[in-house]
Amino acid sequence: MSAAMATRPLPAPGVDAADFKAAMRRLASGVAVVTSRHGGVVNGMTATAVCSVSAEPPLVLVVVNRESASHGVITRGERFALNFLAEDQAPLASYFAGGSGKTFDGVAARPGVTGCALIAGGAAQLECVVETAYDQATHTIFVGKVVNAAAGEGRPLVYSEGSFCTVREL
Numbered sequence: 001m002s003a004a005m006a007t008r009p010l011p012a013p014g015v016d017a018a019d020f021k022a023a024m025r026r027l028a029s030g031v032a033v034v035t036s037r038h039g040g041v042v043n044g045m046t047a048t049a050v051c052s053v054s055a056e057p058p059l060v061l062v063v064v065n066r067e068s069a070s071h072g073v074i075t076r077g078e079r080f081a082l083n084f085l086a087e088d089q090a091p092l093a094s095y096f097a098g099g100s101g102k103t104f105d106g107v108a109a110r111p112g113v114t115g116c117a118l119i120a121g122g123a124a125q126l127e128c129v130v131e132t133a134y135d136q137a138t139h140t141i142f143v144g145k146v147v148n149a150a151a152g153e154g155r156p157l158v159y160s161e162g163s164f165c166t167v168r169e170l
């Protein structure tokens with residue numbers, strides 16, 4: 001880094017929200033249904049703010065809006081599962097992005113070792129126990145220790161530019 005760069009002041013904080021959203025729309029992300037359980041209460045929500053944190057130990061994170069029903073269920077149940085959807089499961093992504101009243105009726109799923117729903121036919125499944133929760137603005141970052149992992153065969157579903165897509169090799 002040059003001396004000039006090192007002394008240059010940081011840009012003034014603040015960015016136009018529309019510019020931020022337009023930039024983030026350019027990010028292509030895998031699509032997960034985050035399932036949760038606390039006692040007899042189960043839930044599922046679509047999420048793209050999901051990523052791997054470390055392999056040893058195996059940790060992942062998911063960023064969850066504090067106003068979602070899932071937030072309460074994950075906080076109380078201290079567990080969640082990430083169901084990475086396959087390219088033919090976009091209808092499930094739309095369904096689990098809907099508001100309250102979602103059920104697993106008609107969804108091919110079974111409870112995993114954590115009791116969270118594992119959706120059949122997806123690209124992969126991870127079951128997690130919450131290790132740490134960081135509140136950040138409107139959201140909470142849940143870091144989960146992975147206690148069960150399985151890769152499926154379907155090609156992953158991707159979300160970009162406001163649409164569901166799939167991946168293809170260059």
Ligand SMILES: Cc1cc2nc3c(=O)[nH]c(=O)nc-3n(C[C@H](O)[C@H](O)[C@H](O)COP(=O)(O)O)c2cc1C
Pocket residue numbers: 031043044045046047048049050063064065067068069070071093096097098099100102159
């Ligand atoms: C493609 C897509 C990605 C989403 N990603 C997230 C996310 O990462 N975190 C989040 O809190 N909500 C995300 N949402 C919104 C939730 O799916 C939505 O608010 C859902 O209704 C929450 O359900 P719940 O209230 O039953 O938990 C996403 C929605 C869509 C369509």
